[in-house]
Amino acid sequence: MRSERLENIIALLRSSDSNGPSTVDDWRVAYDNLGRLVPANPDIAVEPADGVRGEWIGDGDGSIVVYLHGGGYCIGSLTSHRAMLTHLAAATEGRVLAVDYRLAPEHPFPAALDDAIAAYRFVAAGHDPRSIVLAGDSAGGGLTVATLMALRDAGDRLPAGGICLSPWTDLSQSGATIHSNATIDPMVRADDLDRWADAYAGTTDPRRPELSPLFGDLTGLPPLHIEVGTAEVLLDDSRRLAARVRASGGEVTYLEGEDLVHVWHFFAGLVPEADEAIRRVAAFVRARTAS
Secondary structure (H helix, E strand, O other): OOOHHHHHHHHHHHHOOOOOOOOHHHHHHHHHHHHHOOOOOOOOOEEEOOOOOEEEEOOOOOOEEEEEOOOOOOOOOHHHHHHHHHHHHHHHOOEEEEEOOOOOOOOOOOHHHHHHHHHHHHHHOOOOHHHEEEEEEOHHHHHHHHHHHHHHHHOOOOOOEEEEEOOOOOOOOOOOHHHHOOOOOOOOOHHHHHHHHHHHHOOOOOOOOOOOHHHOOOOOOOOEEEEEEOOOOOHHHHHHHHHHHHHOOOOEEEEEEOOOOOOHHHHOOOOHHHHHHHHHHHHHHHHHHOO
């Protein structure tokens, strides 16, 4: 059963759905404003990152999480995810590099992938990759897998692990839950996904693995931690990703949150389900980066 606090947030999201944003600019403002409603951890420092597009969150001397925010490759920002990532930094007792990758439609594929690769290489140039975990939610979760594949193919030393929270791994929208869960998902609509996929992919086939890593070669990746809610349209993206990683001989930790919504982790500091999830994600980070 969902907590009362999460039910209140879902009710708020549903009430604003009928007169919600219509343009990309409106969506960006709305998403940033949603992020501002989440209370940040006041003990966690945030400062600009020199030499890379992003900001450092936390000042621990342990692990480093390179984080790729969600938003359909078209929205989302440092602002939208800052509060959530302060809670992640506190839970890991390390640092988080929030990556400010370029967005479509101004910067279509492969801009986001190029920026994610550059951000990882920036961190790996000064730190042991065994202390780094690559992570992301929604589009950022799919981008996490695409980045890992690209780094593997380029011969880079890979991070200790990857984290995918409600990842969008199939821009062709072929998963059954895109339609079967449409009436119960208060966060994501299939028509929005179609518009965002078109904006990011442009003339590129959306099933190309760099866009839809579900259809790529998943061998040789570091261990993955995947979390998804059963009340979201992207449920099948996670289910199929986990199954294909296992079929490729990879290691994956997979969790389905019963009746939970898309990237409920976003509401850490507000709802107990999100706080619990952040602690679980942090435990994966600590386990993978332990020396």
